[in-house]
Structure formats: C-alpha cells, structure tokens
Amino acid sequence: MRMSHLFGRTLRAAPSDVEILSHQLSIRAGLVRPLGSGIFSVLPTGWRVIQKIEKIIREEMNAIGGQDMMMPVVHPADLWRETGRYDLIGPEMARFKDRGDRDMVLAFTHEEVVTDLARHEINSYRQLPQIVYHLQTKFRDEPRSRGGLIRVREFTMKDSYSFDLDEAGLEVAYQKHWRAYQRIFSRAGLYYIVVGADVGMMGGTASHEFMAFSPNGEDTILLCDACGYAENQEVARFTRDRPTAEQMLPAEEVETPNTTTIQLLADYLKIPTSRTAKAVFYMGASGRFIFAVVRGDLGINETKLRNALNESALTPATVDQIRGIGAEAGYGSPVGVKGAFVVIDESVRDSPNLVAGANRPGYHLLNVNAGRDFEADLVADIASAEAGYPCPECGESLRADRAIEVGNIFKLGTRYSEALGATYLDAEGIEHPVLMGSYGIGSGRLLATVIEQRYDENGILWPLSIAPYHVSLIAIGSNNDEETMSAANQLYADLTQSGIEVLYDDRDDRPGVKFNDADLIGNPLRVAVSSRNLANGQIEIKRRTSPDAEFVPLGEAVSAIRRMLDDIAAEEWAATGLDQ
RNA sequence: CGGGGAGUAGCGCAGUCCGGUUAGCGCGCAGCGUUCGGGACGCUGAGGUCGGAGGUUCAAAUCCUCUCUCCCCGACCA
Secondary structure, three states, rough: OOOHHHHOOOOOOOOOOOOOOHHHHHHHOEEEEEEEEEEEEEEEHHHHHHHHHHHHHHHHHHHOOOEOOOOOOOEHHHHHHHOOOHHHHOOOOOOEEEEOOOHHHHHEOOHHHHHHHHHHHHEEHOOOEEEEEEEEEOOOOOOEOOOOOOEOOEEEEEEEEEEEEEHHHHHHHHHHHHHHHHHHHOOOOOEEEEEEEEOOOOOOOOOEEEEEOOOOOOOEEEEEOOOOEEEEOOOOOOOOOOOOOOOOOOEEEOOOOOOHHHHHHHHHOOHHHHHHEEEEEEEEEEOHHHHHEEEEOEEEEEHHHHHHHOOEEEEOOOOOHHHHHOOOOOOOOOOOOOOEEEEHHHHHHOOEEEEOOOOOOOOOEEEEOOOOOOOOEEOOEOOOOOOEEOOOOOOEEEEEEEEEEEEEEEEEEHHHHHHOOOOOEEOOOOOOOOOEEEEEEEEHHHHOOOOHHHHEEOEOOOOOOOOOOOOEEEOOOOOOOOOHHHHHHHHHHHHHHHOOOEEEEOOOHHHHHHHHHHHHOOOOOOEEHHHHOOOOOOEEEOHHHHOOOEEEEHHHHHHHHHHHHHHHHHHHHHHHHOHH
C-alpha cells in the first residue's frame, strides 16, 4: 500500500478527550475512528489487523473441529422470550419493532439462535458432539462504554457453541476451547492468564476468563505467586484468619453515639474492626429482604452474595424497608429482626463475641454470637477478597492486578437446551437435553489489548503475527530524487511480488515525518531507501523493537528482508511456548 | 442513573467571567519557491450555521432557558 493514497491519515496528537493509551494510539495510527459513544469505524490499516486476528481465531477454531457459520444480527423477540432473557436482560439489549409491529432485538449474544438451530438440526446422539462458531456483530447498549475499543457497544465477537451428550463430553469441548484460546492469545502476542470467573447472566455451571494484564483493565484479578491460584475478584476466595478460641460472653447493650460506620464504632470502643459485624441490606430480585453480615474488617462481594442467594439482582434496601424488618441503618444486626433472609459470611459464624448493631440508633450489642443470638438462614462465602489476604489454596499472601478480559468460556449445561427443547435421542430411544457450552472472543478488544501491552514512547510494537503490514518502506529524500524514488519503487514492487506486505511511504515528506509515522504504526520491520546508502549500493533494514539497523546490498534486499521476517516469526513462535 | 469535565476549521487550543470591528493562533490542507536521515522554512490561499433550539438586547461565541453530543469517575457489565 502506498501511503500517499492510504485512506486514514496518522495524527500528530490524539483528540484531547481520549485518555486510554490503546485508544490514543489506535486513533493516531489511523486504525479506527469514533462514530459515537462506544461505536467505531475500522479504517483499512486497522482492518488488516482485525482480519489477521480473525484468521488466527478461525485456524484455531477449525483445528478443534469448529465449523464456521453465520447467524443473524436481528432476532425475533419471541425467541428471547422462550429462554426468559427478553425480560431478564435490561435496556442494554436494543429492541425495536419491524414494520409488521413485531418485537425484534439486536443480537446481544447468540445462545438463543444457535440453540434454536440445534433443536431443529440435532435429533440423535449419532450427531454429537458438535462445535459451531461465527464472527458476528453484537450490540450491547452498555450503561457506559469506556476505554476506547476495550468496552464498546457494537463489536464483533467470535462466539462458538458446543453441543454434547453429557457432562464428560462438555468437559472435552471446554478443554478444547481452553487450549484453542491459549493458542489464539499466545499467537497474537498477549501476556495473559486464565482465571476462574462468575457465570453472570449467561447462567450455567462453570466459567473461566482469559485475562490480559493491563492497568487499563476493567477487572481485578487476585493471584497467588506461591501456588498459582488466580481468580477474578468477583469470585475470588480467601482464607479467613481464625480468631483464637474464646468463651461466648453474655450479650450486652451499650450506648455508642454517632457510630454509624464500622470505623467510628471501632474507634469509639477501642477495638479492632475485626471484632465487629457489618450489616448490609438488599432487596433481592425475587422480592426477599436480604440481610447480609460480614465481619467488620471485610467487605461484601455482591457477586458472591448474589450467587450464594441465587438472586439475579440485588438492589440496596431503602431506609423504610430496613425499618420494616425491625432493623436500623447504621446500627443493624440480625438480632431480633423478622421477615429478612439472613445470610452471614463464614467469618461471622467463626468469630465469637462480635460487636453488632442493637437495631436502635446510638446503641450496639457486645458479644453477639451467631447461632446463639440469632439464626442465619445461610452461611456462605460472601466477603470480598483483597490484596494481602491469605490464598485459599496455600495461605500465602494474595496479590491484585488489573486485567482486560479477552476471552471467556462457559459451561452452559442445559440452561438453553431445556428452555428451547434442544434434545437428542440416545441409543435406547430416550430423550435428553443437549449439554452446551459457549465461548467468546472479541476481535476489536483483542486488537486494543495487544496495543495496551506492546508499545513504546513512539508508537505501537506489533507482533508480526497480526501487524497490519510486515514492512514499512521509506523513501528518504525528495520525490524529485529520481534515483532514490526509482530504487524505492522497484523495491516496493519486488517485495510485494514476493508476497511481503509493504506499507510504502511514498509521500513527498521529510524523513522525520516518515520515521515517526513508521514507528507510530509499528510494523515489525522498517526499510529505508536513501541516496546516502544507495551511493554504497545499500539499503537499511531496522527492526521496530531494535535501536540498531542493518545495511544490505540493494540486490539482496528482498532475501534479507525475507530472512529477517522469518527470524521474527520464529522468535515469536518460540515465545508462545506452543509446539508446532 | 448519580457526580465531574468539555463542545469554537480535520486535530490541538485562545476568546466566554466583564456582550460591541470582519472570530483568532499553531499543526494539518492547497499553490509557488527553498529544503531533505527523526514531525523544515518563506510567501500566498482555502476552510467556521462558535453543538442545536428558543429567549434577553440596538448588538450574543459571550447573558438566560431548554436540549443534544462526547469524555472521565461511580453504579452497571459474557
């Protein structure tokens, strides 16, 4: 491609309201342009990256037996009503009516459609297992898009779906995807880990996320460097330190004026926060009043709480609702309340003689003990894991890091097959729901994440595997310098002829402009043709990641560039740690 | 949805508080000339419903009301 005619110029500065690094670079390098909040056009240079990412995805999906197909982006609402998600999902799903006044939705994800297909196409155990996938647009009207391409509203996702006879088959499909995803992200040059995750609104029985580290990530991961434990903070566990055994003491009400927070209370009584109980009140989507209690030094993890309660959503209770069950905001405890579902963290069960609210303003109870002073309806792990807490596997201190979720795999089980009647007959003629899994990778987010991890002060450092071009070719000097221009033109033709992808800077610009743009766009090799080196019959080749250049005779340029590209490819492959 | 910030030429900004020539500057863009190994220089030029609507006023980028959009934090989120 000749840069003189490239659609989409580079920018010296990014728009001022763009803050995320990958967003700035992807705009400055001319990869994408914003259209609206969370909506982007992909320019030709960026599209080449996307296509390479998608090619890798297709290769690895095909390698595990995935069948590439295509499902629609507009769905009849009735299908979504069948699984209940039409009402379950809020305004983040775009809805409209067609000319016949039929309710329609924009594809939010494709479980419904693929399961609808499965119920028609799959009838027999002889047809299973199956993996199908597509790369298709999703629209999610996020409450707030952010981070450039990291969280957008319209995006392309590779989503695949597995259909199996039983749990064992699903496990096989799940593991296949796990390995395929490792290969995809490694080949794209990402640094990532796999963590346990919340199944969220997908439902199902298990989920793992592929998390690429970046300070701009939206997720917090808790890791143990000692044993390798890693989970998303949404579900991360930790070992609660056991208080020393002590006798239960008689409960006693004390006046504690103006102690509506745990810290104020602990300061007032001169005790550590771990000797207090913290009460938080929610209304569950099912209509239950949820009275959650954790030890005072811990925080509630709403995702864990929601999962423990099997509630689809939790909203904070109002002051009136709290009074309605006999509790008092700021001075609440489960002692004496009625009409509430009481769930306590393991830490509360195991800690004797805690200070808890007296359910009247200005008073707390000393020496409250679960089981003696109140009964919990549920004891569960509902406290949020934080950096420094003990690892649940080995007890060493946990570390927290930010990461971007680049892929997610789910065991759906029969959540959708039962709802939609996707069944097969076994060898005995008995009908069973198929076991399903769903597996997603966003290609645009993957592009942004690679930039987040690979850049320097001058621009992007693309891995060869997904770089827009292999080579940035620069002609140095005036376009009136016929000798240089004709050598550069010839080299461009020769490289292109030999299958090397070249971005040829043939603009009539000064060298500095071209060097800077080559660095910004970040193709792995830079080749410069100048009268200075031409005088020695040479051209210059420089790797984007190296400060040093090589000089080779013009006549050997193509083979030298070929050789260097092969070297880079070999190095990248070695870095993935993958075999073959 | 709550909190904060911003909309003036393709990009970056000044001007707005305190209303008053023809709305400016840098980069970029077009033409001519000089220059050519890390974002050159000179001259000339094109490019603007000052986000939109309504209002106040002799007069509005500037004041008032409403509204739209974008960004950031939070809530939210496969």
